[in-house]
Amino acid sequence: MKALFMITGRGMGGDAVMGLNIAQILSSRGFECEFALDRTAPGILFKKRNIKWHKMLIPQAGGHAATKSSLFKAALKALKATWEGYKLIREVKPDIVVGVIGGGAVIGCLSAKLARVPAVGISNTPTDARICRILNPTIMLPESGFFKIKNMKNVYSSYSPIDPKITMGNHDNALKRMPPSFNEDFPTILFSSGSSLFELMAKAAKKISETDIKANIIVIGHPLKERYEKYLQSPRIINLGYIDWVPDLYSLVDLAVLSDDGVMIHEAIACKLPIIALKGVKYGRYHNMASVFPGAVVESDFNNLEDTLKRALEMKDEMKEKASSYSEKVIKAGERIANIILKVAMGEI
Structure with a gap:
Protein backbone atom coordinates (compact mmCIF):
# COMPACT_ATOMS: atom_id res chain seq x y z
CA MET A 1 0.00 0.00 0.00
CA SER A 158 -3.13 10.44 20.81
CA TYR A 159 0.08 11.76 22.25
CA SER A 160 2.44 13.09 19.58
CA PRO A 161 4.32 10.39 17.64
CA ILE A 162 8.00 10.19 18.46
CA ASP A 163 10.80 7.90 17.36
CA PRO A 164 11.50 5.45 20.24
CA LYS A 165 15.19 5.71 19.35
CA ILE A 166 15.15 9.13 21.02
CA THR A 167 15.56 7.27 24.32
CA MET A 168 18.67 5.44 23.17
CA GLY A 169 21.18 8.28 23.33
CA ASN A 170 24.78 7.75 24.36
CA HIS A 171 25.88 9.79 27.38
CA ASP A 172 29.58 9.42 26.61
CA ASN A 173 29.13 10.57 23.01
CA ALA A 174 27.38 13.70 24.25
CA LEU A 175 30.15 14.38 26.76
CA LYS A 176 32.75 14.21 23.99
CA ARG A 177 30.96 17.02 22.16
CA MET A 178 30.91 19.35 25.16
CA PRO A 179 33.40 22.25 25.40
CA PRO A 180 35.94 22.49 28.27
CA SER A 181 33.56 24.81 30.15
CA PHE A 182 31.13 21.92 30.73
CA ASN A 183 31.17 20.87 34.40
CA GLU A 184 30.09 17.28 35.11
CA ASP A 185 29.52 18.14 38.76
CA PHE A 186 26.72 20.59 37.86
CA PRO A 187 23.20 19.73 36.70
CA THR A 188 22.63 20.29 32.98
CA ILE A 189 19.71 22.44 31.82
CA LEU A 190 18.58 22.38 28.19
CA PHE A 191 16.89 25.42 26.61
CA SER A 192 15.12 24.74 23.33
CA SER A 193 12.13 25.83 21.26
CA GLY A 194 12.67 23.11 18.67
CA SER A 195 14.68 23.26 15.47
CA SER A 196 14.27 27.05 15.42
CA LEU A 197 15.43 29.21 18.32
CA PHE A 198 12.79 31.80 19.17
CA GLU A 199 13.73 35.09 20.80
CA LEU A 200 12.05 34.49 24.17
CA MET A 201 13.87 31.18 24.62
CA ALA A 202 17.21 32.85 23.83
CA LYS A 203 16.37 35.58 26.35
CA ALA A 204 15.46 32.92 28.91
CA ALA A 205 18.88 31.28 28.60
CA LYS A 206 20.55 34.67 28.98
CA LYS A 207 18.41 35.47 32.03
CA ILE A 208 19.37 32.23 33.81
CA SER A 209 23.04 32.67 32.88
CA GLU A 210 22.99 35.87 34.93
CA THR A 211 21.67 34.19 38.09
CA ASP A 212 23.47 32.31 40.85
CA ILE A 213 22.12 28.95 39.63
CA LYS A 214 25.07 26.59 39.29
CA ALA A 215 24.34 24.58 36.15
CA ASN A 216 25.48 23.85 32.63
CA ILE A 217 23.24 25.96 30.38
CA ILE A 218 22.85 24.40 26.93
CA VAL A 219 20.92 26.01 24.06
CA ILE A 220 20.01 24.29 20.78
CA GLY A 221 18.20 25.45 17.65
CA HIS A 222 18.89 27.65 14.65
CA PRO A 223 18.02 31.29 15.51
CA LEU A 224 14.97 32.52 13.61
CA LYS A 225 16.78 35.84 13.29
CA GLU A 226 20.52 36.39 13.35
CA ARG A 227 20.23 39.08 16.03
CA TYR A 228 19.09 36.48 18.58
CA GLU A 229 22.70 35.31 18.76
CA LYS A 230 23.51 38.33 20.94
CA TYR A 231 21.60 36.77 23.83
CA LEU A 232 23.88 33.73 23.78
CA GLN A 233 27.24 35.45 24.19
CA SER A 234 27.61 34.65 27.90
CA PRO A 235 30.56 32.36 28.72
CA ARG A 236 28.09 30.38 30.86
CA ILE A 237 25.98 29.44 27.82
CA ILE A 238 26.89 26.45 25.66
CA ASN A 239 25.30 27.31 22.31
CA LEU A 240 25.19 24.20 20.14
CA GLY A 241 22.99 25.59 17.35
CA TYR A 242 21.06 23.18 15.12
CA ILE A 243 22.17 19.61 15.91
CA ASP A 244 21.25 16.14 14.69
CA TRP A 245 22.40 14.24 17.80
CA VAL A 246 19.55 15.18 20.13
CA PRO A 247 19.18 11.62 21.56
CA ASP A 248 22.75 11.77 22.86
CA LEU A 249 22.13 15.22 24.29
CA TYR A 250 18.97 14.13 26.12
CA SER A 251 21.01 11.49 27.94
CA LEU A 252 23.13 14.29 29.40
CA VAL A 253 20.27 16.59 30.46
CA ASP A 254 18.85 16.82 33.99
CA LEU A 255 16.07 19.30 33.28
CA ALA A 256 14.67 20.87 30.11
CA VAL A 257 13.20 24.34 29.57
CA LEU A 258 11.06 23.97 26.45
CA SER A 259 8.40 25.89 24.55
CA ASP A 260 4.86 24.98 25.54
CA ASP A 261 4.16 22.69 22.62
CA GLY A 262 4.61 19.44 20.85
CA VAL A 263 7.31 17.09 19.85
CA MET A 264 10.20 18.12 22.11
CA ILE A 265 8.06 17.91 25.24
CA HIS A 266 6.98 14.41 24.18
CA GLU A 267 10.57 13.42 23.44
CA ALA A 268 11.71 14.70 26.82
CA ILE A 269 8.87 12.84 28.56
CA ALA A 270 9.88 9.65 26.73
CA CYS A 271 13.40 10.22 28.07
CA LYS A 272 11.89 10.68 31.58
CA LEU A 273 13.10 14.27 31.91
CA PRO A 274 11.58 16.95 34.18
CA ILE A 275 10.30 19.87 32.08
CA ILE A 276 9.56 23.55 32.49
CA ALA A 277 7.17 24.74 29.77
CA LEU A 278 8.00 28.39 29.09
CA LYS A 279 4.80 30.17 28.08
CA GLY A 280 4.46 32.56 25.16
CA VAL A 281 7.58 31.53 23.27
CA LYS A 282 5.97 30.99 19.87
CA TYR A 283 3.83 33.96 18.89
CA GLY A 284 2.02 33.92 22.23
CA ARG A 285 0.62 30.41 21.77
CA TYR A 286 -0.46 28.54 24.88
CA HIS A 287 -1.10 24.79 24.94
CA ASN A 288 -1.25 24.00 28.67
CA MET A 289 1.09 21.01 28.38
CA ALA A 290 1.36 20.97 32.17
CA SER A 291 -2.22 19.65 32.22
CA VAL A 292 -1.30 16.91 29.73
CA PHE A 293 1.63 15.70 31.85
CA PRO A 294 0.82 16.87 35.41
CA GLY A 295 3.69 16.52 37.82
CA ALA A 296 6.27 16.06 35.07
CA VAL A 297 5.74 19.44 33.40
CA VAL A 298 5.46 22.74 35.24
CA GLU A 299 4.68 26.06 33.61
CA SER A 300 6.56 29.31 33.90
CA ASP A 301 6.32 32.85 32.61
CA PHE A 302 9.53 34.54 31.59
CA ASN A 303 9.50 36.84 34.62
CA ASN A 304 9.32 34.05 37.22
CA LEU A 305 11.53 31.57 35.39
CA GLU A 306 14.41 31.82 37.89
CA ASP A 307 12.19 30.91 40.85
CA THR A 308 10.44 28.14 38.90
CA LEU A 309 13.76 26.70 37.81
CA LYS A 310 15.16 26.66 41.34
CA ARG A 311 12.05 24.84 42.60
CA ALA A 312 12.18 22.37 39.71
CA LEU A 313 15.82 21.55 40.44
CA GLU A 314 14.83 20.79 44.03
CA MET A 315 11.93 18.62 42.84
CA LYS A 316 13.62 17.04 39.83
CA ASP A 317 13.62 13.51 41.26
CA GLU A 318 9.86 13.62 41.87
CA MET A 319 9.27 15.19 38.45
CA LYS A 320 11.42 12.51 36.83
CA GLU A 321 9.32 9.82 38.49
CA LYS A 322 6.12 11.37 37.13
CA ALA A 323 7.66 11.63 33.65
CA SER A 324 8.51 7.93 33.87
CA SER A 325 4.83 7.13 34.42
CA TYR A 326 3.94 8.72 31.04
CA SER A 327 6.99 7.55 29.11
CA GLU A 328 5.74 4.20 27.81
CA LYS A 329 2.43 5.64 26.53
CA VAL A 330 4.27 8.40 24.68
CA ILE A 331 6.69 5.91 23.12
CA LYS A 332 3.74 3.86 21.84
CA ALA A 333 1.86 6.85 20.38
CA GLY A 334 3.30 6.36 16.89
CA GLU A 335 2.06 2.77 16.80
CA ARG A 336 -1.43 3.89 17.86
CA ILE A 337 -1.55 6.48 15.08
CA ALA A 338 -0.24 4.00 12.51
CA ASN A 339 -2.94 1.50 13.54
CA ILE A 340 -5.67 4.10 12.92
CA ILE A 341 -4.21 5.05 9.52
CA LEU A 342 -4.01 1.37 8.54
CA LYS A 343 -7.64 0.76 9.52
CA VAL A 344 -8.79 3.80 7.51
CA ALA A 345 -6.78 2.64 4.48
CA MET A 346 -8.36 -0.82 4.79
CA GLY A 347 -11.85 0.63 5.06
CA GLU A 348 -12.31 -0.61 8.63
CA ILE A 349 -12.94 2.92 9.93
Whole structure:
Protein backbone atom coordinates (compact mmCIF):
# COMPACT_ATOMS: atom_id res chain seq x y z
CA MET A 1 0.00 0.00 0.00
CA LYS A 2 1.05 3.60 -0.52
CA ALA A 3 0.64 6.63 1.77
CA LEU A 4 1.07 10.24 0.69
CA PHE A 5 1.95 12.66 3.51
CA MET A 6 1.14 16.36 3.12
CA ILE A 7 3.11 18.18 5.80
CA THR A 8 2.90 21.80 6.87
CA GLY A 9 5.90 23.91 7.84
CA ARG A 10 9.46 24.12 6.57
CA GLY A 11 10.38 20.46 6.64
CA MET A 12 12.79 20.89 9.52
CA GLY A 13 10.71 21.14 12.71
CA GLY A 14 8.15 19.24 14.76
CA ASP A 15 5.59 18.82 11.98
CA ALA A 16 8.16 17.15 9.75
CA VAL A 17 9.42 14.99 12.62
CA MET A 18 5.90 13.75 13.32
CA GLY A 19 5.25 12.94 9.67
CA LEU A 20 8.54 11.09 9.31
CA ASN A 21 8.01 9.17 12.56
CA ILE A 22 4.57 7.96 11.45
CA ALA A 23 5.91 7.09 8.00
CA GLN A 24 8.73 5.07 9.55
CA ILE A 25 6.21 2.85 11.35
CA LEU A 26 4.00 2.50 8.27
CA SER A 27 7.06 1.58 6.19
CA SER A 28 7.86 -1.20 8.65
CA ARG A 29 4.38 -2.54 7.91
CA GLY A 30 4.90 -2.62 4.18
CA PHE A 31 3.70 0.86 3.17
CA GLU A 32 5.46 2.90 0.51
CA CYS A 33 5.51 6.48 1.78
CA GLU A 34 5.82 9.68 -0.25
CA PHE A 35 5.85 13.25 1.01
CA ALA A 36 4.70 16.69 -0.05
CA LEU A 37 5.93 19.96 1.45
CA ASP A 38 5.23 23.58 0.66
CA ARG A 39 7.28 24.65 -2.33
CA THR A 40 9.20 27.18 -0.21
CA ALA A 41 10.19 24.63 2.48
CA PRO A 42 13.95 24.00 2.74
CA GLY A 43 13.23 20.43 3.91
CA ILE A 44 16.43 20.12 5.96
CA LEU A 45 15.30 16.96 7.79
CA PHE A 46 14.40 15.30 4.50
CA LYS A 47 17.73 16.26 2.94
CA LYS A 48 19.61 14.85 5.91
CA ARG A 49 17.83 11.53 5.39
CA ASN A 50 18.14 11.62 1.59
CA ILE A 51 14.36 11.65 1.21
CA LYS A 52 12.90 13.32 -1.88
CA TRP A 53 9.61 15.19 -1.66
CA HIS A 54 6.94 16.70 -3.88
CA LYS A 55 6.58 20.47 -3.95
CA MET A 56 3.16 22.11 -3.79
CA LEU A 57 1.33 24.95 -2.08
CA ILE A 58 0.56 24.26 1.59
CA PRO A 59 -0.61 27.53 3.17
CA GLN A 60 -0.27 28.31 6.88
CA ALA A 61 -2.53 30.53 8.96
CA GLY A 62 -0.36 30.67 12.09
CA GLY A 63 -1.72 27.77 14.11
CA HIS A 64 -2.98 28.75 17.55
CA ALA A 65 -1.85 32.32 16.87
CA ALA A 66 -3.93 32.61 13.70
CA THR A 67 -5.79 35.89 13.17
CA LYS A 68 -8.87 36.62 11.09
CA SER A 69 -6.60 38.18 8.49
CA SER A 70 -4.17 35.24 8.33
CA LEU A 71 -7.06 32.76 8.22
CA PHE A 72 -8.67 34.69 5.35
CA LYS A 73 -5.43 34.76 3.36
CA ALA A 74 -4.84 31.05 4.01
CA ALA A 75 -8.42 30.27 2.94
CA LEU A 76 -7.88 32.03 -0.40
CA LYS A 77 -4.69 30.07 -0.99
CA ALA A 78 -6.43 26.84 0.09
CA LEU A 79 -8.51 26.78 -3.10
CA LYS A 80 -5.39 26.64 -5.26
CA ALA A 81 -3.61 24.32 -2.82
CA THR A 82 -6.50 21.85 -2.79
CA TRP A 83 -6.42 21.67 -6.59
CA GLU A 84 -2.65 21.14 -6.53
CA GLY A 85 -3.12 18.43 -3.91
CA TYR A 86 -5.81 16.77 -6.02
CA LYS A 87 -3.50 16.67 -9.05
CA LEU A 88 -0.65 15.27 -6.93
CA ILE A 89 -2.92 12.53 -5.58
CA ARG A 90 -3.93 11.61 -9.12
CA GLU A 91 -0.24 11.41 -10.04
CA VAL A 92 1.00 9.47 -6.99
CA LYS A 93 -2.09 7.23 -6.66
CA PRO A 94 -1.87 6.64 -2.90
CA ASP A 95 -4.16 4.31 -0.98
CA ILE A 96 -4.38 6.91 1.77
CA VAL A 97 -3.45 10.56 2.34
CA VAL A 98 -2.11 11.68 5.71
CA GLY A 99 -2.40 15.41 6.35
CA VAL A 100 -0.01 16.54 9.06
CA ILE A 101 -0.85 19.61 11.17
CA GLY A 102 -2.39 22.92 10.16
CA GLY A 103 -2.34 23.58 6.43
CA GLY A 104 -0.95 20.12 5.72
CA ALA A 105 -3.89 18.50 7.52
CA VAL A 106 -6.52 20.77 5.95
CA ILE A 107 -5.20 20.55 2.38
CA GLY A 108 -4.53 16.83 2.74
CA CYS A 109 -8.09 16.13 3.84
CA LEU A 110 -9.70 18.51 1.32
CA SER A 111 -7.73 17.30 -1.69
CA ALA A 112 -8.22 13.64 -0.71
CA LYS A 113 -11.97 14.23 -0.46
CA LEU A 114 -11.93 15.77 -3.91
CA ALA A 115 -9.92 12.82 -5.28
CA ARG A 116 -12.12 10.30 -3.41
CA VAL A 117 -9.17 8.78 -1.58
CA PRO A 118 -9.26 7.88 2.14
CA ALA A 119 -7.46 10.32 4.41
CA VAL A 120 -6.48 10.89 8.02
CA GLY A 121 -5.81 14.30 9.50
CA ILE A 122 -3.23 14.81 12.26
CA SER A 123 -4.48 17.86 14.15
CA ASN A 124 -3.14 20.21 16.80
CA THR A 125 -4.57 23.63 15.86
CA PRO A 126 -8.13 25.00 16.16
CA THR A 127 -8.58 25.40 12.40
CA ASP A 128 -7.48 21.91 11.33
CA ALA A 129 -9.46 20.40 14.24
CA ARG A 130 -12.67 22.05 13.08
CA ILE A 131 -12.26 21.29 9.39
CA CYS A 132 -10.62 17.87 9.25
CA ARG A 133 -12.99 16.06 11.61
CA ILE A 134 -15.88 16.93 9.29
CA LEU A 135 -14.07 15.47 6.29
CA ASN A 136 -12.15 12.43 7.55
CA PRO A 137 -11.08 10.51 10.65
CA THR A 138 -8.82 12.90 12.54
CA ILE A 139 -6.26 12.25 15.28
CA MET A 140 -6.21 15.02 17.86
CA LEU A 141 -2.84 15.70 19.49
CA PRO A 142 -2.56 17.26 22.98
CA GLU A 143 -2.43 20.85 21.67
CA SER A 144 -5.86 20.36 20.05
CA GLY A 145 -8.99 21.45 21.88
CA PHE A 146 -10.53 18.07 21.06
CA PHE A 147 -7.79 16.01 22.74
CA LYS A 148 -9.31 13.34 25.00
CA ILE A 149 -12.89 14.22 24.01
CA LYS A 150 -14.76 10.93 23.87
CA ASN A 151 -17.56 9.61 21.67
CA MET A 152 -17.16 12.19 18.91
CA LYS A 153 -17.49 10.91 15.36
CA ASN A 154 -14.24 10.79 13.37
CA VAL A 155 -12.19 11.95 16.38
CA TYR A 156 -9.33 10.00 17.99
CA SER A 157 -6.82 11.21 20.56
CA SER A 158 -3.13 10.44 20.81
CA TYR A 159 0.08 11.76 22.25
CA SER A 160 2.44 13.09 19.58
CA PRO A 161 4.32 10.39 17.64
CA ILE A 162 8.00 10.19 18.46
CA ASP A 163 10.80 7.90 17.36
CA PRO A 164 11.50 5.45 20.24
CA LYS A 165 15.19 5.71 19.35
CA ILE A 166 15.15 9.13 21.02
CA THR A 167 15.56 7.27 24.32
CA MET A 168 18.67 5.44 23.17
CA GLY A 169 21.18 8.28 23.33
CA ASN A 170 24.78 7.75 24.36
CA HIS A 171 25.88 9.79 27.38
CA ASP A 172 29.58 9.42 26.61
CA ASN A 173 29.13 10.57 23.01
CA ALA A 174 27.38 13.70 24.25
CA LEU A 175 30.15 14.38 26.76
CA LYS A 176 32.75 14.21 23.99
CA ARG A 177 30.96 17.02 22.16
CA MET A 178 30.91 19.35 25.16
CA PRO A 179 33.40 22.25 25.40
CA PRO A 180 35.94 22.49 28.27
CA SER A 181 33.56 24.81 30.15
CA PHE A 182 31.13 21.92 30.73
CA ASN A 183 31.17 20.87 34.40
CA GLU A 184 30.09 17.28 35.11
CA ASP A 185 29.52 18.14 38.76
CA PHE A 186 26.72 20.59 37.86
CA PRO A 187 23.20 19.73 36.70
CA THR A 188 22.63 20.29 32.98
CA ILE A 189 19.71 22.44 31.82
CA LEU A 190 18.58 22.38 28.19
CA PHE A 191 16.89 25.42 26.61
CA SER A 192 15.12 24.74 23.33
CA SER A 193 12.13 25.83 21.26
CA GLY A 194 12.67 23.11 18.67
CA SER A 195 14.68 23.26 15.47
CA SER A 196 14.27 27.05 15.42
CA LEU A 197 15.43 29.21 18.32
CA PHE A 198 12.79 31.80 19.17
CA GLU A 199 13.73 35.09 20.80
CA LEU A 200 12.05 34.49 24.17
CA MET A 201 13.87 31.18 24.62
CA ALA A 202 17.21 32.85 23.83
CA LYS A 203 16.37 35.58 26.35
CA ALA A 204 15.46 32.92 28.91
CA ALA A 205 18.88 31.28 28.60
CA LYS A 206 20.55 34.67 28.98
CA LYS A 207 18.41 35.47 32.03
CA ILE A 208 19.37 32.23 33.81
CA SER A 209 23.04 32.67 32.88
CA GLU A 210 22.99 35.87 34.93
CA THR A 211 21.67 34.19 38.09
CA ASP A 212 23.47 32.31 40.85
CA ILE A 213 22.12 28.95 39.63
CA LYS A 214 25.07 26.59 39.29
CA ALA A 215 24.34 24.58 36.15
CA ASN A 216 25.48 23.85 32.63
CA ILE A 217 23.24 25.96 30.38
CA ILE A 218 22.85 24.40 26.93
CA VAL A 219 20.92 26.01 24.06
CA ILE A 220 20.01 24.29 20.78
CA GLY A 221 18.20 25.45 17.65
CA HIS A 222 18.89 27.65 14.65
CA PRO A 223 18.02 31.29 15.51
CA LEU A 224 14.97 32.52 13.61
CA LYS A 225 16.78 35.84 13.29
CA GLU A 226 20.52 36.39 13.35
CA ARG A 227 20.23 39.08 16.03
CA TYR A 228 19.09 36.48 18.58
CA GLU A 229 22.70 35.31 18.76
CA LYS A 230 23.51 38.33 20.94
CA TYR A 231 21.60 36.77 23.83
CA LEU A 232 23.88 33.73 23.78
CA GLN A 233 27.24 35.45 24.19
CA SER A 234 27.61 34.65 27.90
CA PRO A 235 30.56 32.36 28.72
CA ARG A 236 28.09 30.38 30.86
CA ILE A 237 25.98 29.44 27.82
CA ILE A 238 26.89 26.45 25.66
CA ASN A 239 25.30 27.31 22.31
CA LEU A 240 25.19 24.20 20.14
CA GLY A 241 22.99 25.59 17.35
CA TYR A 242 21.06 23.18 15.12
CA ILE A 243 22.17 19.61 15.91
CA ASP A 244 21.25 16.14 14.69
CA TRP A 245 22.40 14.24 17.80
CA VAL A 246 19.55 15.18 20.13
CA PRO A 247 19.18 11.62 21.56
CA ASP A 248 22.75 11.77 22.86
CA LEU A 249 22.13 15.22 24.29
CA TYR A 250 18.97 14.13 26.12
CA SER A 251 21.01 11.49 27.94
CA LEU A 252 23.13 14.29 29.40
CA VAL A 253 20.27 16.59 30.46
CA ASP A 254 18.85 16.82 33.99
CA LEU A 255 16.07 19.30 33.28
CA ALA A 256 14.67 20.87 30.11
CA VAL A 257 13.20 24.34 29.57
CA LEU A 258 11.06 23.97 26.45
CA SER A 259 8.40 25.89 24.55
CA ASP A 260 4.86 24.98 25.54
CA ASP A 261 4.16 22.69 22.62
CA GLY A 262 4.61 19.44 20.85
CA VAL A 263 7.31 17.09 19.85
CA MET A 264 10.20 18.12 22.11
CA ILE A 265 8.06 17.91 25.24
CA HIS A 266 6.98 14.41 24.18
CA GLU A 267 10.57 13.42 23.44
CA ALA A 268 11.71 14.70 26.82
CA ILE A 269 8.87 12.84 28.56
CA ALA A 270 9.88 9.65 26.73
CA CYS A 271 13.40 10.22 28.07
CA LYS A 272 11.89 10.68 31.58
CA LEU A 273 13.10 14.27 31.91
CA PRO A 274 11.58 16.95 34.18
CA ILE A 275 10.30 19.87 32.08
CA ILE A 276 9.56 23.55 32.49
CA ALA A 277 7.17 24.74 29.77
CA LEU A 278 8.00 28.39 29.09
CA LYS A 279 4.80 30.17 28.08
CA GLY A 280 4.46 32.56 25.16
CA VAL A 281 7.58 31.53 23.27
CA LYS A 282 5.97 30.99 19.87
CA TYR A 283 3.83 33.96 18.89
CA GLY A 284 2.02 33.92 22.23
CA ARG A 285 0.62 30.41 21.77
CA TYR A 286 -0.46 28.54 24.88
CA HIS A 287 -1.10 24.79 24.94
CA ASN A 288 -1.25 24.00 28.67
CA MET A 289 1.09 21.01 28.38
CA ALA A 290 1.36 20.97 32.17
CA SER A 291 -2.22 19.65 32.22
CA VAL A 292 -1.30 16.91 29.73
CA PHE A 293 1.63 15.70 31.85
CA PRO A 294 0.82 16.87 35.41
CA GLY A 295 3.69 16.52 37.82
CA ALA A 296 6.27 16.06 35.07
CA VAL A 297 5.74 19.44 33.40
CA VAL A 298 5.46 22.74 35.24
CA GLU A 299 4.68 26.06 33.61
CA SER A 300 6.56 29.31 33.90
CA ASP A 301 6.32 32.85 32.61
CA PHE A 302 9.53 34.54 31.59
CA ASN A 303 9.50 36.84 34.62
CA ASN A 304 9.32 34.05 37.22
CA LEU A 305 11.53 31.57 35.39
CA GLU A 306 14.41 31.82 37.89
CA ASP A 307 12.19 30.91 40.85
CA THR A 308 10.44 28.14 38.90
CA LEU A 309 13.76 26.70 37.81
CA LYS A 310 15.16 26.66 41.34
CA ARG A 311 12.05 24.84 42.60
CA ALA A 312 12.18 22.37 39.71
CA LEU A 313 15.82 21.55 40.44
CA GLU A 314 14.83 20.79 44.03
CA MET A 315 11.93 18.62 42.84
CA LYS A 316 13.62 17.04 39.83
CA ASP A 317 13.62 13.51 41.26
CA GLU A 318 9.86 13.62 41.87
CA MET A 319 9.27 15.19 38.45
CA LYS A 320 11.42 12.51 36.83
CA GLU A 321 9.32 9.82 38.49
CA LYS A 322 6.12 11.37 37.13
CA ALA A 323 7.66 11.63 33.65
CA SER A 324 8.51 7.93 33.87
CA SER A 325 4.83 7.13 34.42
CA TYR A 326 3.94 8.72 31.04
CA SER A 327 6.99 7.55 29.11
CA GLU A 328 5.74 4.20 27.81
CA LYS A 329 2.43 5.64 26.53
CA VAL A 330 4.27 8.40 24.68
CA ILE A 331 6.69 5.91 23.12
CA LYS A 332 3.74 3.86 21.84
CA ALA A 333 1.86 6.85 20.38
CA GLY A 334 3.30 6.36 16.89
CA GLU A 335 2.06 2.77 16.80
CA ARG A 336 -1.43 3.89 17.86
CA ILE A 337 -1.55 6.48 15.08
CA ALA A 338 -0.24 4.00 12.51
CA ASN A 339 -2.94 1.50 13.54
CA ILE A 340 -5.67 4.10 12.92
CA ILE A 341 -4.21 5.05 9.52
CA LEU A 342 -4.01 1.37 8.54
CA LYS A 343 -7.64 0.76 9.52
CA VAL A 344 -8.79 3.80 7.51
CA ALA A 345 -6.78 2.64 4.48
CA MET A 346 -8.36 -0.82 4.79
CA GLY A 347 -11.85 0.63 5.06
CA GLU A 348 -12.31 -0.61 8.63
CA ILE A 349 -12.94 2.92 9.93
